[in-house]
Amino acid sequence: MEEQVILVDQDDQQIGVMEKMKAHYSGSLHRAFSVFIFNTKGELLLQQRALNKYHSPGLWTNSCCSHPRPGEKTLDAAHRRLEEEMGLNCLLTYGFHFTYQASFSNELIEHEFDHVFFGLTDLMPVPNADEVASFKYINLESLAVELQQSPTNYSAWLNICFPKMVEFKHKTYGFLDN
DSSP: OOOEEEEEOTTOOEEEEEEHHHHHHHTOOEEEEEEEEEOTTSOEEEEEEOTTOSSSTTOEEOSEEEOOOTTOOHHHHHHHHHHHHHOOOOOEEEEEEEEEEEEOTTSOEEEEEEEEEEEEOOOOOOOOTTTEEEEEEEOHHHHHHHHHHOGGGBOHHHHHHHHHHHHHHHHHSGGGOO
């Protein structure tokens, strides 16, 4: 059976479900999540998307992102996918949400109500090669420079979310700032 996503309105109220690829071709607004994992040095864990991904292959992005399944709590889905993609399990805390829309060259459209979670661990990831080509830790100042100089090396949602994430992190987790 094809994977389903949860269709939502602008207030994140569920209005239905749809096959994931159909939602991405039609640009239907659906629920998603993004996870940002930091180590105790304040560095962000980035993953490079596997080269076989249906969109944004080979681009660098946040630690983990995906969609909850129908009937699945978003936090539970974030834990599930963090384990499936990066082989990590740590406490995740809800940060904020944002809505974005991005079109890709293969005619797919991401239109997502994205819930953002934060985690802290010094455990090393054990990435799933079907999902992740590589990973690295980077400080936020260096990432800001890279996003400005080479935004096309990074996922659309990371480019959009980064300033919101930095503002939230500094307000909430300022003790990790170096």
